[in-house]
Amino acid sequence: MGFISDSLREALALILAGDREVFTAVLTSLDVAVWSVIFASIGGVPVGIAVALGKFPMMGAIRVLLNSLMAMPTVVVGLVVYGFLSRMGPFGSLGLLFTPQAIIIGETVLAMPVVANYTVAAIQGADERILPTALTLGASRFQSLCQLTREVRFGVVAAIIAGFGRVIAEVGVAMMLGGNIRFFTRTMTTAIALETSKGEFAFGLALGVILMSVSLAVNIFLTLAQESHSA
Amino acid sequence: MSIAKYRLSSIQAMHGKTVSLTIDELSIAAGELHLLAGSNGSGKSTLLGILAFLNKPQQGTVYFDGTPVSWEPKECAALRRRVTLLHQTPYLFSGTVAANVSFGLVARGVGKESAQSAVRESLERVGLEGFELRKARQLSGGESRRVALARALACKSEALLLDEPFANVDRASAALLESVVASLVAGGMTVVISSHDELLGAKLGARVIRLEDGKLDGTPGPSPSEEFPRQTGRENAVS
Numbered sequence: 001m002g003f004i005s006d007s008l009r010e011a012l013a014l015i016l017a018g019d020r021e022v023f024t025a026v027l028t029s030l031d032v033a034v035w036s037v038i039f040a041s042i043g044g045v046p047v048g049i050a051v052a053l054g055k056f057p058m059m060g061a062i063r064v065l066l067n068s069l070m071a072m073p074t075v076v077v078g079l080v081v082y083g084f085l086s087r088m089g090p091f092g093s094l095g096l097l098f099t100p101q102a103i104i105i106g107e108t109v110l111a112m113p114v115v116a117n118y119t120v121a122a123i124q125g126a127d128e129r130i131l132p133t134a135l136t137l138g139a140s141r142f143q144s145l146c147q148l149t150r151e152v153r154f155g156v157v158a159a160i161i162a163g164f165g166r167v168i169a170e171v172g173v174a175m176m177l178g179g180n181i182r183f184f185t186r187t188m189t190t191a192i193a194l195e196t197s198k199g200e201f202a203f204g205l206a207l208g209v210i211l212m213s214v215s216l217a218v219n220i221f222l223t224l225a226q227e228s229h230s231a
Numbered sequence: 232m233s234i235a236k237y238r239l240s241s242i243q244a245m246h247g248k249t250v251s252l253t254i255d256e257l258s259i260a261a262g263e264l265h266l267l268a269g270s271n272g273s274g275k276s277t278l279l280g281i282l283a284f285l286n287k288p289q290q291g292t293v294y295f296d297g298t299p300v301s302w303e304p305k306e307c308a309a310l311r312r313r314v315t316l317l318h319q320t321p322y323l324f325s326g327t328v329a330a331n332v333s334f335g336l337v338a339r340g341v342g343k344e345s346a347q348s349a350v351r352e353s354l355e356r357v358g359l360e361g362f363e364l365r366k367a368r369q370l371s372g373g374e375s376r377r378v379a380l381a382r383a384l385a386c387k388s389e390a391l392l393l394d395e396p397f398a399n400v401d402r403a404s405a406a407l408l409e410s411v412v413a414s415l416v417a418g419g420m421t422v423v424i425s426s427h428d429e430l431l432g433a434k435l436g437a438r439v440i441r442l443e444d445g446k447l448d449g450t451p452g453p454s455p456s457e458e459f460p461r462q463t464g465r466e467n468a469v470s
Contacts, residue, residue, distance in 0.1 A: 129322035136283050137335035138312040138386055141304065147334075151325060 002202075010202035011209055021182070021191075022203070026210050029187040032100050032178075033168045035117075044112040045156060048119025055130075066120070074172030081106040082176050092202035098122060098179035103187070104229050106173035111163035118162050122155025123148065154225060162220050170202035170216060235294070236261035236390055236421040237282060242291035247308030252277045252445045254291070260438070261296075262419045264412065264446060268429040269442035275425035276319070278442065279392045281422060286450035312339060315388040319395040325412035328354070328370070328378050352383040352392035374403050380411065390421040393439050397426055409435060 014022055051062055058159040078167060083089050085097040096102045130151050133146035150222070167173075178185030180194055188207045196204040232279065237259040244252040252274040254309075259265055259282070262395060265439045280286035281293060285298070293300045297308060306361065315335070323331050329350050336346040354362055357377040362370075383391060393412075397405055400418045416422055432439035441448035 002391070078324040127322055129318060129320070130324075132285055132316075133318065133324075134313075134323045134338075135285060135311055136316040136318075137382065138315070138388075139334070140308050143338050147324065152470060 006200040006211075007205050014203065014206040015209065017227040021204050023211070024183050024190050025191040025207060028100060028185065029168060030188070030214070032103045032107060032174070032187065033164060036047060036104045036111055036167050037160060037164045039104070039108040040111035040115045040167075041160050043108075043195075044115030044163065045119050045149070047112070048159065049123055049149065050122035051116065052120045053145075057179070061121070066113050066117050067177050072110070072113070074110060074170045076172075077106055077110050078173040078176030081173070082111060082139065085089050085177065086132035088142040095177070097177065098181060100178065100185055102177040103174050103185060106177045107167040107170065110170060110173055111167050114166045115159045118159030119156055122152040122159060125154045125155065157225060158222060161218055164218060166216065169211070194210075234261045234297075235259060236296065237293040238297075239281070239296070241435060242273075242281065242288045242293070244286065244288040246277075250445060252281075252288070252442075254278070254380060257447060258422065258438065259423060259440075261421050262416070263421060264416045264437040265421075265423045266429070266432040266433060266435065266437035266439045267423060267425040268427070268432060269425075269448075270274055270427055272444075273442040274445035275442055279316055279394050279423065279425055280392070283314055283392050284310045285316065312386075313388055314390045315383045315386045316377055316392040317383045317394065317396065319398060321376060322376055323367040323370070325368060326366075327363065328359070328367050330367045330383050331367050332363075332377055332382045334382060339386075346353050349385045349387075350381075353385040354378075356384055356411060357381045363467065374418045375403065376400065376404065377407075380408070383413075384411070388420075390423070391415060393424045394421070395425055395427070397424075397428070397431065411430060420470070433450055 011049070013175070037076070042191065045099075051059065081102070082097070084091050085093055087097070104117070115146055127150060131144050132146050134147045135141075137149060169189065171187075171193055174187045174190045175193070178187065178190065180186050180190040186194075188211050192204040192207045192211070195201075195207075235258040237257075239254050239257040242252065242254040242309055243250060277286065281288055282300075287302045287307075295313075300306065300310065324334065329347075330418075332350040332353055333341075339351070350363060352362075354360055354388060357380050359374065359377050359381065361372070362378070367375070369383050370378060372385045380396075395406055400408065412422055412424070424435070425430070429439060430443065431437070
């Protein structure tokens, strides 16, 4: 028990001292997570709307595929994207492997099915009068879809936050595509894995505390948004 | 002779594999009040959906102002800006009453000042002056229906379609609605009201179109103003 409490004390000291290594990992994590969630939302929200409202063939198969992609192991995503970005791969000449951009690409692939699936659920749960009401008031199809999204914005925000939760906590993609390079591609999760394996438990714990804090902050934001929405 | 706002020819609409509406020929005169009368499931809402250009019939042709409707998405979007349907249980968007009432105007690209003035005017018309900043979701059922009516009025469409507007409304709201409808028709708007109560036709001075099991029951009757020029209820309805 003394080991845990001593490590926790040491971890808090590292955080309060503003340890460069800790904060670089935190900033890298937030940077790649935010960008990948932005890209995943740009792709995932429209895909979710199309799947929820679309009446084209193979819709059932697309939904099954989206559900399966949600549960895809992070290392598999890392492996596939690695294949594309490695020197021998089709995009090898771009020199993206082991850069934060490579992590962003991998995490975008990881988050997009999550954002899309949650958006499908939000749209399918929406009041079915929204679209005809908007249309009969003279809105174009695009304006009506924007209004529908606005009406279920809380669900869409939840979808985006779920995507953020998926990427901020993942380690496989960041490790395989980022390479865990100190002060460059090292994220909180890859740093925790590395430092703990080296016996630097306090350092790993410090990052763990920050990771939990970020997760908590995201949940507080979601709860506050929900309360203001229902008010 | 009245000019037809709508003419429907050989229309057939289906819900799944069931035929829900069959109309050989129907004209709806411009600038007049029509009552679609029929029991539940008679096809009133289906017909209103077609007249609102929301639902394309599986067969037949709809003429609007004498022009056949092609049901191309662009054409439907343009036509929907000329016709407004008020659903039986209207949906109010989240946000303020003003945002709801101005929705159709914003969609049409109307400027902010014109929209504000139209919102004020529409709310006054339904007796909800000063409601602009109220949250739409916090209104009572009756107030919500009036806001939905104001939102439809603000669009200043050529035709207004009202799906069962008198169902579950109190006497004061019904009187207000009658007065609004009468003033719209007096102003030259084509108004179509659906109701299961056929007696409303005589009360409102409307031309009655009877629907039964998805089919027209006889030909549309003359408006009471033509049939009984001295007994029309329209004058009574004007406030």
